[in-house]
Amino acid sequence: MNRPAALNRVLLAVIGFVLLAAGGFGLATHFRVLRVIDPESPLVPGTGEPPAWVFYVIAAAAIAVGLLALRWLLAQLAHRPRTGVWRFETDPAYGRTELHADDAVAPFTEELRGYPGVHKASASLAGTREQPSLALIVTCEQDADLGEVRRRITEESLPRLQEALELKDIPVAIEFRFTSRTTSRVG
Template sequence: MTSSLNRPARLNRALLALAGLTLLAAGGYALAAYGDKLPWVDSGDRLTPGTAAPPSWVLALIAIAAVVIGLGCLRWVAAQLRRVPKAVPWELSGPEAAGRTTLSSAVAARAVAADIEGYPEVGSVSAVLSGPGRAPELHVIVTASAGADLTDLRRRILGEAVPRLRSALAVGVIPVTMEFRLADNGIALQ
């Protein structure tokens, strides 16, 4: 459930692991070369064979690699900005219905967020409904006051707000992911 809320997490972990392994391999290679453990490398040799400028094709290759890496980094940053699934229109009427009823998942999410914000110990709520209309998933981030009983607040959300949402959407089950944040000290609990 949380993977749909944080889509780029798996890619981030994979890229960070790849970068870490590459840096570890390069560092190990440099240490092995420095310690004369590699027979094809002499630790007394200079790093570059001479003081002459490299050929122009090497500089062009470095510039192209820098541009590709820079664009990849920009793409990575852009993926971080789209952490939450987009709102989608749901068709609530069945195929045998005479008319057509649609509802944006963002409207339903705002309604459940407003419902939870009405609780006295809650400061703010961010809610997202993802998935298809007949099998939605609710993702809620609740900022509560520092003295709030989070267990009671969780129980109240699952016992009051979520059943009202299920009733409004006419679905039997809505999987819920909740994250609690305390307003005063910034601690986040999931």
């Protein structure tokens, strides 16, 4: 459900490795463990100071890179599809009904939490009424029967949600996760 997550993790790992290698190279050169470069030699040729505008460009570029990195970091936290408000208008003269997508799936997720073996459930209803999509994350206990949980979702809960929202079909993506907690239910 979070397609760019794998690419983001790979890029973060590569960038982290490159930065660690560069830092290690700098430290090893400074403490003379590596004798590839003389630590007393100048970093750039010449001793004259560059024009003042160079410092401003470097500072602006550093700020831009920092903001982009912060935006990328914040994007890692947003892992659920964007939901919205659905409007039910049959005749604007009589008013309209608005339903927030999170409110629409709240009873659905509460029902899923009551299933045997289900520890936690969360759902995100995205898209429009014409093209809805449901992203479902079900956290189950280690000994849960995933086949039975999936069957109950597709044969019992999902049809009730479709009927409540007056939809013919809701494409659903189900992600099962396992909890490391021991069960506290008495069965």
